[in-house]
Amino acid sequence: MKFLWLVGTAMVSAMGVAVSPAMAQTVTPKAAAEPASPASTAYPTSAAGDGNTVAGYNQSRWAEDWRKYCDPSKRDDFIDALKCVKLTEDGKSYVTFSGELRTRVNITTNPNLREVQQQRQDIARIVGGADFHLGDHFRVFGELGRAELQGINLGAPGGNLRNQLAVQQLFAEVKGKALGLDVGVRAGRQEFFDGPQLLTVGRDNNTLFFVLDGVRAYARGKDARVDIFDLNYVTYGFQGISDDKTNPDVRFSGATFGFRLSPKLFGGSKLYLDPFIWRLRNRRAVWGPTTGLEERYFLGLHAYGDAGPVNIDWTVNNQRGTFNNRSIEAWQAFIAQTYRLGNKPDAPRVGVHFDYG
Template sequence: MYSNFNGAQAKVTRGAAIRGLLIGASALLATPALADPAATAQVTGTKESPATPSVVGYPAIGNGEGTVSGKYNVSRWAEDWRSMRDPAKRDDPLDRLKFLPLTTDGDVYLTLSGEFRFRVQETTNPDLRDRPAQRQDRTRVYAGADLHLGEHVRFYGELAHAGVSGVNIGTPAANITNQLTLQQGFGEVKGRIGGAEVGVRGGRQEFSDGPNLLTSVRDDPTLHFVLDGVRGYVRGKRVRADLFDLRYVNYGREGLGDDRTDGSRRFSGVTFGYAIPSDFLGTSKLFFDPFIWRLRTRAAAWGRQTGREERMFYGLHLYGDVDRATIDWTVNHQGGDFNDRKIDAWQAFLAQTWKVGKSATAPRVGVHVDYGSGGGGVSGQDDLRTASGLYGNNIYYSYQLFLTPTNLLAISPNVTVQPVKNLRVTGEYTMAYRPNENEAVYRASGAAFANTQNVAGKHIADLIRLQAVWALTPRISLTGRYEHLMVKDALANAGYRNSDFLAGWASFRF
């Protein structure tokens, strides 16, 4: 039922799409509460997510549902705003939109959300070639509605528009330019069996229950990465399991009728979770998540070969805080077969930071070391040892999307400081190498840099990266990014050039 989302087939112009979203948002802003229930006892918010009430159950920070950014979640459906039913909890008129009761007892209610982001970015030597600089001006408009029918049933929908203009913009992908799309649309049924919370969610949805380098909503592009299918979960106080069967989505560029379920790529599996007791290492908040996943692709391409691939992921993920240290460690083995060839690949991601001081604004120093095996991808011979990054965080190594954990060894020391209140600045230096000199260098898209398999050199590039995020208010933030990529032997010998990247954007959320 979710394969095509063909409820509207007419093409929508850019202006009409934006006007439609803005008019809809204005109407929602003006909508009065349909009922005014008396305020009831409220649940309190957690430190990690003030919008998420504490519950007696599996900790929300480890349940695989989104990433907290300030008072909001990157995945807006993961927010819980029941505290806003109490007028005393609201800070401004927009807080009223977080709890619009539709019945007198408040058990049926609507939560509205939205985001507007305007971004400008410039890249020199696009594609690492000697070409004129590229400038893209990107616009994001999101409008979401979360309808709760009591404690056990909910429906979530999210419309999105992606606009782009600029100079020498190239051919933007459909997640950068899109007149209008139903970015998410799902229903959920949940309840309790014994002492466990159980639920099933079906439809178009984000899924990021795994290491960030393998599963991510990819907030850097204008539209998020979404999938169609079913997700079920069981959560106890200390253990959980998340089962899913999902298919990729191919965005169109026009109206609601051209976004298609990609039946050729099916992602399924199970992620387990264990909340480690807090006294395990003195004072800690750690989570241990084993996972077993399968990605089936009917027409996977490696080098000159195209064929059916069934890739299994067997992984372990340990993450959380130990005193003033924060860790995020993953190891996974990838098996299966591609075009009747055995897959035998490995990845290891080891990220850690240390807070230098006890205050909340103390600097943090860290390093992440990441490895992804490579071999047999372009040669078409023997076992395929080239690791897959699935749909992980595509800017983790390069804001310009030039690196991915495939045939990669990256060492990245970093430091984060907070010079003034609500301003966070991070600097990082990355040294990137390829473990297999006879295998190509790969981009975040999974495509190989042409001819890199035919040249000598293991050193791919060094990168200097800076990011500053200034939260002007809980709803408004400014972000700036800069990257200088210095090509080394593996890229330079294939004719690629250095590149600079500069971006800045303003984001408003409610």
Template structure:
């Protein structure tokens, strides 16, 4: 038995070294990943779906390290050669094994009046390649690595961000150890990783980008049957657009804190699966920018998220208060995100009607009084506009929506959103946090009406086609500052394994 183990380890040693060495070399000091499914689930484990790693559907998760493919140990469960890649044993017992993952995505974006200025339309032809490897060394130790490439061509591109054009990047690499202590699952992860343990509008891996949002540092967790706690201290990755050498840890920003989780009684509202996740975070930024000023910012967050299913209702409610300092200003800001849908039929694919109401306080961005502009650390950047023209700072939004499946495996969502400013003496802000210049001098509150349509055709669990359309009808907050309406059309094919 020893000889076969040595032979297999020799064959995989270079990969294991690639995965393990960068993770251990990171300096300790974040989207939505969270701690992985435990290697040996027990009856005392916190529900996997609420452990802070995002949703897993048909075995797949946006954060690929959150997937558990041990079922592929059994040859009878495999349908093709790709299934074999999900469980590659390295020792005879299968306790040491490798899981491979990847994604190929080809996408086209068309935008009229880019940047909401009357101009020739922009076309972006985008490709994404991800390759990942998850090495499990027994039930308590693992090493994960993911390499990514992002390419872009087209018309009127300007200067593409490094999250759209990047020759090659070590997108994630970390080492992780876990154990069970007194019926509690505990673990630690160190290295470059996605972080999404919180409201999606505050922390997200930003899958809309070609290259995902990642952070570097330490994450610790403990999970019981009904309660969990997650502590972290992370610094963002600052991407270059060439090779791996220019993708570095951002020295100016740091994100740390604690997120907890509580499983609420299933008897509430008849039959429910509800969770309450309170959190206290701190974000430090030495180069914070508001109103043309650049200086140090320290912002604290205290809030909670209530989410899950209650009968036919699905809810996702969160509120947080923000305080701290920016240069010589005191920070005093609020977020409230209230989203809910109602399933019209009994089946999981039945049509749903819903509405979300969102409030992000505003004011003080140009130095007058307290800084009341709310700020999301690295939240979902397309929730309010596929074109990235709105963000939860100085924003009030109301959006009814309807989701249905006209044919099997096709899911369509239509939404109409109305958006206003909370404070007309402050600007309208884009998803990257930058203001639409001049809007702070317009007295009207209405920003825009945004009509959106999305269709997702899930051909197989691995292959999907997505289409999106958006019309942003600019309101007086924008038009009186010289901005125009815009249309956006996007489509892409994604294959993952």
């Protein structure tokens, strides 16, 4: 059988349900903040698969680097002291504390396109984390989150919308140099942003981010990188930290590559090509009244970056596999690009977005 598989804010939705694209989280950067780097690498951090870092801030707190605040003369306010609490006198071992409080109201009229009472979601996300750097080669990152949800016509909220306390992330990382490359391994519960945003995204509109348990390994050079991973979905509970479980039935694995194109192209550019090969296996996938084993294989190419005033984000992806011994064949193309009207970075942009499946 052939059918179309649609994706939205879910990372790789095992249900195949189309939803609205994730809303980007807005942060107000400090004027004095410097660009952060998740690791000491010559490969550009904005294309390294760890999310986008702007003025030092990243949606994933572990991808931020605040070592400069180990020097008290560079701190702007008392909160900066929490970004580098020295554990050793030389500052090679230190801890960075982070936190977030987000409130949000969603009002949806005619939910599910039916003539029913409107839905109002009063959302609050409370997150606290600590990033322990023990020397130059080892770190442990932990993050707890609380999800609060009130309102009207809420239905049956999931654990990612209402949760008393959850371990949102907890992983260890070992990194270093090998053959002139920056290499590392992360093991544990973690967010995953290495891919096109219509396929890999943290679901920011939900109260708690989408996370996975498993292992990621990476190698980065000056103009190329590779990220290999083997992860399982996490199913959130509703109570304390003991009921957020790894789902052994849903496994996501594969490799994402990255190549930096010559900056001389088009008279000056910052362009990247990321081929990816992924597999999604769900032992209890549901399609209509049928529950069965589903295996999907993704072979795609993601091209993105800036060429003068033009920004592109193009993805072509082929899916093959089986669901309950029935074949899966699908093509996808996500084409988005904008043109900046002016020379300043904050100049308005016009653009076009086209999706095909």
